[in-house]
Amino acid sequence: MKGLGELERSIMDILWAQSTALTAREVGRLIADRDLAPTTVMTVLDRLTRKGFLHRTRDGRAWRYAPAATRDAYVAELMLEALDMTGDRSAALTRFAQGVSGPEAEILRRALTELEDE
Amino acid sequence: MKGLGELERSIMDILWAQSTALTAREVGRLIADRDLAPTTVMTVLDRLTRKGFLHRTRDGRAWRYAPAATRDAYVAELMLEALDMTGDRSAALTRFAQGVSGPEAEILRRALTELEDE
DNA sequence: GCGTAGTACTACGAGCTGTCGAGCACGCAT
DNA sequence: ATGCGTGCTCGACAGCTCGTAGTACTACGC
Numbered sequence: 001m002k003g004l005g006e007l008e009r010s011i012m013d014i015l016w017a018q019s020t021a022l023t024a025r026e027v028g029r030l031i032a033d034r035d036l037a038p039t040t041v042m043t044v045l046d047r048l049t050r051k052g053f054l055h056r057t058r059d060g061r062a063w064r065y066a067p068a069a070t071r072d073a074y075v076a077e078l079m080l081e082a083l084d085m086t087g088d089r090s091a092a093l094t095r096f097a098q099g100v101s102g103p104e105a106e107i108l109r110r111a112l113t114e115l116e117d118e
Numbered sequence: 119m120k121g122l123g124e125l126e127r128s129i130m131d132i133l134w135a136q137s138t139a140l141t142a143r144e145v146g147r148l149i150a151d152r153d154l155a156p157t158t159v160m161t162v163l164d165r166l167t168r169k170g171f172l173h174r175t176r177d178g179r180a181w182r183y184a185p186a187a188t189r190d191a192y193v194a195e196l197m198l199e200a201l202d203m204t205g206d207r208s209a210a211l212t213r214f215a216q217g218v219s220g221p222e223a224e225i226l227r228r229a230l231t232e233l234e235d236e
Numbered sequence: 237g238c239g240t241a242g243t244a245c246t247a248c249g250a251g252c253t254g255t256c257g258a259g260c261a262c263g264c265a266t
Numbered sequence: 267a268t269g270c271g272t273g274c275t276c277g278a279c280a281g282c283t284c285g286t287a288g289t290a291c292t293a294c295g296c
Contacts, residue, residue, distance in 0.1 A: 002252095003121060005252075005254070007253075009203075024273080037256050038272090039257075040255050040256060043254085044253085046274095061273055062272080062273060071203075072209040072212075075210040075213070078196075078197075079197045079201060079210075080218070082196035083218075085127075085196070086193045087135075088190060089222060092193040092197075093218075093222060093226050093229060094190075094225065095191055096197050096198065097233060098194075099197075100201075100211075104208075107208045108215055109227070111216070112226060115216065116223075122284095123283075123284045125285060125286090126284075126285090142242080155288085156241095156287095157243095158286050158287060160244090161285085161286080162284085162286090165284080179241070179294075239294105239296095240293100242294105244291080245289085247289100248285105249285095251284090252282085253280100254279105254280090254281090255278100255279085256277100256278085256279090257276105257277090258278105259275090259277105261273085262272090262273090263270105264269100264271090265268100265269095266267100266268085
């Protein structure tokens, strides 16, 4: 897939947190703490779209941007991608299991159990 | 942490596959298919050391390089890092669980069960 | 003393990312 | 119709990383 840059991630975070599609201007307002030129936001939104992280639809003259996938899907994909890097997936998975906290292990266990039932 | 480049990963792969620490020359020989200048290999080994992926110890005039961590640990760390990126870890974990193949789910389940026993 | 192996330092081009400016188009108020 | 504000597209540039390598210095064996 490919990792995201600093600003790219911030913008994805904003869009992931939103339930509706936003225009560049709206994103710019939400990221106001960084005082970016409007074109900067547009450029990044454009690049994210080109990379497939966002979809955009027309709204009058403006575009509205929305995430192409949920953050969870993205994170899960990153994790699977990391997993693909190893020769010994079993060892890596075991390591990983040891690395998650107790409550999270519980969540994983539950998710796996549900899988089993299907 | 940070991702590795193409060549960096190839070199890590070689060192991970090896049980003993190697010199730059030896790594170069093992990666011969790419016909790299010896200095190229040295530079990359140096950068990997600087980044903390390798340790090196003197062997006469030469350095011997060995991975600072196992590949599994690295992969597991990448996975945990990805997981840290999300707000809703539970959702991401569930997604992830759905993404692993059947046999791998089994491995995970086993690893988690062992955890529970401790 | 000289060649060889090995090191450290420096460099350069490509690609990615953050950051914008310039220039063009369209619609609304005057 | 005229101009301001909004929004777009293109192009640009600087900083950093990575692949790739040359050069210059050093130490050891013959």
